[in-house]
Amino acid sequence: MGFTNFLVENFNEFLTYTGFANATAGNIAMIVVGAVLIYLAIKKDFEPLLLIPIGLGIILGNIPFRTDAGLEIGLYEDNSVLNIFYQGVRMGWYPPLVFLGIGAMTDFSALIANPKLVLIGAAAQFGIFGAYMVALALGFEPNQAAGIAIIGGADGPTAIFLSSKLCPNLMGAIAVCAYSYMALVPLIQPPLMRLLTTKKERVIRMKPARQVSQTERILFPIIGLLLTTFLVPSGLPLLGMLFFGNLLKESGKTTRLAKTAGSALNDVIVMLLGLTVGCSTQASEFLTINTLFIFAVGACAFAVATASGVLFVKLMNLFLPEGKKLNPLIGNAGVSAVPMSARISNNLGLEYDRHNFLLMHAMGPNVAGVIGSAVAAGTLLGFLS
């Protein structure tokens, strides 16, 4: 009898540890959200490299368990493996490492060949500040508003970096929102681009970019680093790593390092970043009215960023001589969703003129957008930290 009691007692206790005993409706809802993201990534090919880790992370972070048992397994429990991985997000050192990889993979030639494209990257950052004002109007604190507004930069690592510094409690929602909208760029941007351009403008052909020498490509990260970080030192972690990665690539002497930074290292960090960001969206933190607002403001930020990029190109065209005019379809690429938004410019351009390849031209504002969003993040950090 004693042994039976022992078995029953322990079995009952075991049951209290299971996910079935601890599940809440929020957990189930979040697991569904995670599954949807995985579905979108695999079936619809929406940013699979990010949405698969985030989607699985959401599921992982919402597996219910007894939090009072001290199992040290949850993301927010000290010494758990996930908590150790999460330090990279919390302390903000994953995003700069991702930027290192981006720098090592990015070719700035299109920008160097036609430096005026960099201004489009700057104009598109208006999405961030437009969203900042909207977020304030919705009642968010200035630091939270800045964290949410950075979604408009369309740069996941930058959004995570800034929100981890300014509003860590909203970081999960901001990161998921940023990556979701980045994945939805093909759906968000084209209607706006069509709306804001005429048929005549869409068929403007741009001159092929000149060839850029290696000296210019080597000097770009060095000069870029000096100019941007002297003005905005608070952007140092992101800009420093971005330009460092690019120098590794362009120096021609550290190919091995550039290759590692752009492949293996970047992949490892993206996996850990995606997974832990996903995990951080636990139902209790994520399923709030704030998350809905964040998604609404994020959509607004993307729309404003796209529109301001396109409109800025049209403004530039007023001052450019005939034959040197820019195709406004590259304006959307000012948001830093690399290379997705540049690809959209290209596809839309081909839709109206099947010989008008805009990809290389759009890559200019696209990479400028990466720099611009990092500068914007640094600026906001300087003002609000």
Place this chain on the structure above:
Amino acid sequence: MKKFGLLLGTLLLTGSSAMFGQMEKSIRLNEVMTDNTANLQDEYGKCEAWVEIANVSYTTYNIRGMYLTTDRSVLDKKISVPERVKRMSIIPNGEPRTNLGARQHLLLFCNGTPAQGALHLDVKIDPGKPTWIGLFSGNATDLVDSVTVPPLGANQSYARVKDGARLWQIKPVDAVTPGISNFIQASETKVAKLKRDDPYGFGISVLAMSIVFACLAMLFLFFTFFGWLMHHRSTAKKVAGVQPLKAGVKTVEKAMEIGNKTSIILQDGLKSKGIDKEIYIAVIAMAIKQYQNNVHDMESGVITIKPKHTDWNVEYIQMTQFHE
């Protein structure tokens, strides 16, 4: 190669020691109480004179192994290190509290009895007299910080106006701040200030957007100018038809060649690329001649493959013969 290695090593060493020096400079004497009668008590419940050391940087720094002294004679550089060490009191190893985090403070009791604990130094401060206090680095030679404390009343302290500030002041009994920042101000946070001054975010948006534009405009200006420069350099290079001249290989011949090309450009314009008209005519004539004589290779575009037996798939080649 050896010289290069030596140079690199020296540079690295100099750089790292400079950095180390910078770190030490972040460690400051911050507040001193020479006549403690009713202020902070040590572990034994006694009121002793104390010196507060502050790390004014945002980096953790361990002050173990540094020296504190009230003996001004150690400023004489001629004194040997062992002699200096005798006149100073070392901040001991093995005490976790000496690892000063960013913007943290540590109190050291100066009662001349180090046996009482790691934070009790072999330094005695006489109350009511002016006292010079020096903080030296681990080599017992480099002065990190020093202060001459004027005669103080009981339980008064001599402290920097703010942590790490240049100016010192005598603090009255009720304003002494042992172990914490010397200047405590409940100031409004940046966020609260922004919320008050810029509730709609318009100001910050204009400002931040201007900064982003300024930053990228600088890149635009630099690379526009630089691109223009590179473009002209490459044109000049094409005109010269040679690599840019290196200092060591300047010859009269090359100078003459370039001079010749320049004169052609001046005569016939930039489109001639410095090539003499006669050369153009010769090249065109040669091309016409080759065309007429059908010299240029003419490919039929037909590939003929003739079968050739190679035995590549004969079975016996792939088999191993057993020994009999």
